[in-house]
Structure formats: structure tokens, C-alpha cells
Amino acid sequence: MADPQNASPVTTVDLGDLDDLDDDLDALAAAATEPPPDPELAAAATEPPPDPEPAAPAIPPVEPLARAKELLRSHPLIDGYNGLAPVLRSMHWYDLEAGESLLETDVPRLRRGGIGAQFWSLQETADRADAPSLGATLELIDLVRATVAVCPEGLRLALSADDVVDTRNCGRISVLLGPMAGPALGDSLAALRAMYTLGVRSVSLAGSRWTRNSGLTPFGHEMVREMNRLGVLVDLSGCSPDTMRRTFGVTRAPVLLSHQVEPLPDDVLRGLRTNNGVCMVMCTPGTLAETADRLDRIREIAGPGSVALSGAHDTGAAHAAGLQDVSCMPRMIAELLERGWPESDITNLTWSNVARVLRGTEFAARAARPRRAPSRVTIGALDL
Numbered sequence: 001m002a003d004p005q006n007a008s009p010v011t012t013v014d015l016g017d018l019d020d021l022d023d024d025l026d027a028l029a030a031a032a033t034e035p036p037p038d039p040e041l042a043a044a045a046t047e048p049p050p051d052p053e054p055a056a057p058a059i060p061p062v063e064p065l066a067r068a069k070e071l072l073r074s075h076p077l078i079d080g081y082n083g084l085a086p087v088l089r090s091m092h093w094y095d096l097e098a099g100e101s102l103l104e105t106d107v108p109r110l111r112r113g114g115i116g117a118q119f120w121s122l123q124e125t126a127d128r129a130d131a132p133s134l135g136a137t138l139e140l141i142d143l144v145r146a147t148v149a150v151c152p153e154g155l156r157l158a159l160s161a162d163d164v165v166d167t168r169n170c171g172r173i174s175v176l177l178g179p180m181a182g183p184a185l186g187d188s189l190a191a192l193r194a195m196y197t198l199g200v201r202s203v204s205l206a207g208s209r210w211t212r213n214s215g216l217t218p219f220g221h222e223m224v225r226e227m228n229r230l231g232v233l234v235d236l237s238g239c240s241p242d243t244m245r246r247t248f249g250v251t252r253a254p255v256l257l258s259h260q261v262e263p264l265p266d267d268v269l270r271g272l273r274t275n276n277g278v279c280m281v282m283c284t285p286g287t288l289a290e291t292a293d294r295l296d297r298i299r300e301i302a303g304p305g306s307v308a309l310s311g312a313h314d315t316g317a318a319h320a321a322g323l324q325d326v327s328c329m330p331r332m333i334a335e336l337l338e339r340g341w342p343e344s345d346i347t348n349l350t351w352s353n354v355a356r357v358l359r360g361t362e363f364a365a366r367a368a369r370p371r372r373a374p375s376r377v378t379i380g381a382l383d384l
Helices: 015-033 039-046 064-074 084-089 107-112 134-149 161-169 189-197 218-230 241-250 266-275 288-302 326-338 343-368
Strands: 077-082 115-120 155-157 173-177 202-204 233-235 256-260 278-282 307-310
Touching: 064 326, 064 343, 077 256, 077 278, 077 307, 077 326, 077 343, 084 134, 107 115, 107 173, 107 326, 115 161, 134 155, 134 173, 155 161, 161 173, 161 343, 189 218, 202 256, 218 233, 218 241, 218 343, 233 256, 233 343, 241 266, 266 278, 266 288, 278 288, 278 343, 288 307, 288 326, 307 343, 326 343
Parallel strands: 077 115, 115 173, 155 173, 202 233, 256 278, 278 307
Antiparallel strands: none
């Protein structure tokens, strides 16, 4: 009988090995339950990715000069000062509609320059020593009217803001009479009314006996009020800062500085903004960039509603390179666009600001006439 003690021992299994076996069995069971791979998907996975779609071509940026010309087609420039009238008086023959190479202004170049309206100065050029007179002003008014009459396809005389708009819509260029020199009025309110009847719409106060470095005299106050009653623009170009400040307190209409040479003090520019008036920068000595710098300063202090442009062509003054005649004004607008001026500020500069001053002056006149009779005081009665 065999001894159980001498029997072969029972083989023992490590519990860790059993756990590994269970894991292997679970993996085999999971693999058996997975669906077989889709042959189409497998084939797609091995195909190369499709070529990317070509990107849409980038729209090239519009050049500033082209943008400037486009803006001027919809919002042409109201040019605040042109000296053509005194120059034409010295010429025996000219043809503004066909073009005149001896001048800086003619109809073809006005069109190329995007100019929709222009103030024609009734003041003598700087090279003439004659004192302003009523007779010389009448001769210039007669000359301007005759010149406009022989250019019916290009020019029209404008006497109101509505005339300026209508002329633009008809494809013509408005000519506004002014500024005339205040001293030419001879200290006469009756002369002012006569000039208004003849079409004058702007009078410069500088140099008159009733303007002083310390401001306006009492008769100067009366002259400004009568200009408001009639609807004549008060032009403060060349006046002292004190005269400007005093005028802001008297006038009920927005003022204009059509050909200001010296920089204005900051407080005067802020007063101009309160008055809703406009300072027009001349495109005269210096560079185009320097002219733009002056526009930038006025825009920054007085606001975009108080700045505009005056070409000051045919005045005998030197001009910045690239602005030698009226056809070059788009270059000035292009410079401002390159400086980041928004289009709304550009259209204010070219058209809207001066148009607003014209309408504001007419509105003040309509409001004043029912309440104020024509003034008949004399300078001797007020300025003792």
C-alpha cells in the first residue's frame, strides 16, 4: 500500500498569474465582439488628402489719389478764396471754358480738381498799393458777372446755399462774390446793403476803421449785426485775435476765415467751434505736408466741423509743390487720407462745413429781419 506521504505534491498556481489570464481572456472576448473594419473606410484612410481650394484673390487697396478723386465727385470742394477777378482785369483776352495756360484757374482744371464752388475775391492783389475803394469793388463785381455770363457751360453765379447745390446738380461750378474788403465800404451801412443787392456774400473785416487790435468798436458791432440781418458772411481773416473773440460775442451767425495766414490761438479755435464757424487753410508757401499739418491742428482743436480749404490760386502767392493750380486739389485730399482722416471728415472739409456756414448765415438773416430794421447809424455817432 502506498504511503500517501510519498505521493507527488499538488502543483500550486500563483494568484497573480490567474489575474493575468483573466485579463487576456477579456481582451479576446472584446475583440471577438468588434465589427470587422469597413474596406471602403480603410481605403479612404490610405488615400492622399485632397488639394486645398485656392484662396480668393486679395482685393488690392485703392490708391489714396484715386479715393480722393472719387470722394470729390460726390462731395466737391468749396474753395474759399481765389484771386482770379483782379488778374482778369489786366488781361485783354482769355477763354476760361477752353482753358487758359497763363492762369492758375480755368474751367477744365476746376473740373479736374473736383471743385464745385469757389469764392472769387473782390480784393486787390498784394502787389497793388491802391487802398480798397468802392469804385474798384464795383468794377470787379461787373467783371465777375460778365465772365460768368460768357461761360454758361462751366460757371454760374450763386447767391445762396440752394444756388450752390442746384449748380452742382447741373454739373456747373458756382461762383460766389466775396470776400470784399471791409475798408471799401467807406464806413457806410448803406454801402453794405448795396453790395449785398449786387450779390456780394462775404465781407472781410480786417483793416477797417471799426476794427482794432483790442476788438471791435461800437460801430463795428453795428456793422456785424447788419451783416447778420442781410445774410453776409463775416470773414475774420487777418483780424487780431481780440477782434475775433469780440466778434464771436456779437454775431448771431457762424463766421468764416477764408484766407487766414497766421496760426490762430487755441482759445480762438475753440471759440470758432462754439460759433459753428470754419477756418479755411490756404495751400500757400511750404510743402504739401506742412499744409496738411495746419489742417490737422485745426481739426484736433476746433473739431472736424470747423476746417476747410482755400486754394488761394491766382493771388500772386507761392504755392506748395504739387498744388500749383486748381487741378491739384485731389493731391491735398490724398495726403489727408494717407494720414488716416476718415471719409466723413474729408467730406466735411470739402463741402459740408462751408455749406453749413452758408445756410447758417441765411437762417440768421431770416430770423433777424422781422425783428430788426435796417440800421442807419453813422460811425461818427458811435465811435467818438
